[in-house]
Amino acid sequence: AQSVTQPDIHITVSEGASLELRCNYSYGATPYLFWYVQSPGQGLQLLLKYFSGDTLVQGIKGFEAEFKRSQSSFNLRKPSVHWSDAAEYFCAVGAQGFGNEKLTFGTGTRLTIIP
Amino acid sequence: DVKVTQSSRYLVKRTGEKVFLECVQDMDHENMFWYRQDPGLGLRLIYFSYDVKMKEKGDIPEGYSVSREKKERFSLILESASTNQTSMYLCASSWGTEQYFGPGTRLTVT
Numbered sequence: 001a002q003s004v005t006q007p008d009i010h011i012t013v014s015e016g017a018s019l020e021l022r023c024n025y026s027y028g029a030t031p032y033l034f035w036y037v038q039s040p041g042q043g044l045q046l047l048l049k050y051f052s053g054d055t056l057v058q059g060i061k062g063f064e065a066e067f068k069r070s071q072s073s074f075n076l077r078k079p080s081v082h083w084s085d086a087a088e089y090f091c092a093v094g095a096q097g098f099g100n101e102k103l104t105f106g107t108g109t110r111l112t113i114i115p
Numbered sequence: 116d117v118k119v120t121q122s123s124r125y126l127v128k129r130t131g132e133k134v135f136l137e138c139v140q141d142m143d144h145e146n147m148f149w150y151r152q153d154p155g156l157g158l159r160l161i162y163f164s165y166d167v168k169m170k171e172k173g174d175i176p177e178g179y180s181v182s183r184e185k186k187e188r189f190s191l192i193l194e195s196a197s198t199n200q201t202s203m204y205l206c207a208s209s210w211g212t213e214q215y216f217g218p219g220t221r222l223t224v225t
Contacts, residue, residue: 009155032212043119043205043216044158090157094212101146101165102173103214107157 002027002093006106014114015083021076021109023065023091032094033074034103035065039087047089050074061085086113118142119217121206127223134193136220138206145210147189149173149181152203152219164189196224 003026013019025031032051036044048059055067065076074091088110092103122137140147146165150158150173160173162181170181178200182190189208193200201224207214 034213036216041219041221043218044207045216046213049213101209101212102148102160102163103212105158107155 002031002095002104004091004093004104004106006089006091006109008109009107010110010112012112012114013081016080019076019078019081019085019111021089021091021111023074023076023106024072025074025091025093026072027093027095029095030069033065033067034092034094035059035063035074035076036090036092036105037061037087038090038108044090047076081111081113083113083115086111119206119208119215121204121217121220123220124218125221125223127225128193128196129225130197132193132196132224134196134222134224136191136193136204136206136222138189138191138208138217139187140189140208140215141187142208142210142215143186144208144215145186146208146214147183148207148209148214149179149189149191150205150207151175152205158205161191196222198224200224 005024034049035047038044050067088108090108091106094103119140148163149161164170164183180192204220206217
């Protein structure tokens with residue numbers, strides 16, 4: 001069974017600083033990987049996804065993530081955060097193949113931005 | 116754009132009441148999902164449906180049931196609401212692995 005670990009429950013960064021949110025997954029083959037963002041009181045919005053190919057993927061709002069198979073990681077990065085990036089971020093893993101529609105989500109990382 | 120809507124943003128119910136949470140998607144997706152979200156626990160899958168009238172239990176189905184009579188609509192039913200079902204409920208739909216989420220329903224059971 002697949003699993004996801006987000007080791008940081010809460011991260012605080014200054015506006016304009018760089019950001020890296022960690023995600024480690026467990027899955028026997030090459031997974032599908034996702035990062036979602038949830039603004040307060042809202043549903044989840046897809047930031048980016050990795051299915052195959054280039055291991056560095058670009059997403060919306062200036063975010064990127066890098067798939068590292070050797071480390072079973074898919075960390076999310078942004079070079080300069082904005083106050084509007086304050087939200088909760090979820091990493092998710094899915095299995096490749098027909099009939100594998102379910103995602104397994106991490107427990108989330110809450111991001112606080114200080115002026 | 117894919118749109119997933121949920122019938123209520125906030126709901127307050129009493130213990131023992133029967134509660135219906137409705138979810139509608141407008142993109143002809145085969146798959147629909149119900150999750151509950153609790154602080155520190157992330158999203159946990161309650162049920163999902165891969166076709167009309169087809170359903171499969173998720174990780175925490177106890178105390179819940181679902182109904183999917185039409186492709187675009189997926190309902191979550193709490194047969195007899197309890198205080199430990201106070202939570203944020205999120206609906207999602209997909210045609211493959213990428214899921215699209217509704218805004219959520221925050222349910223309080225008193």
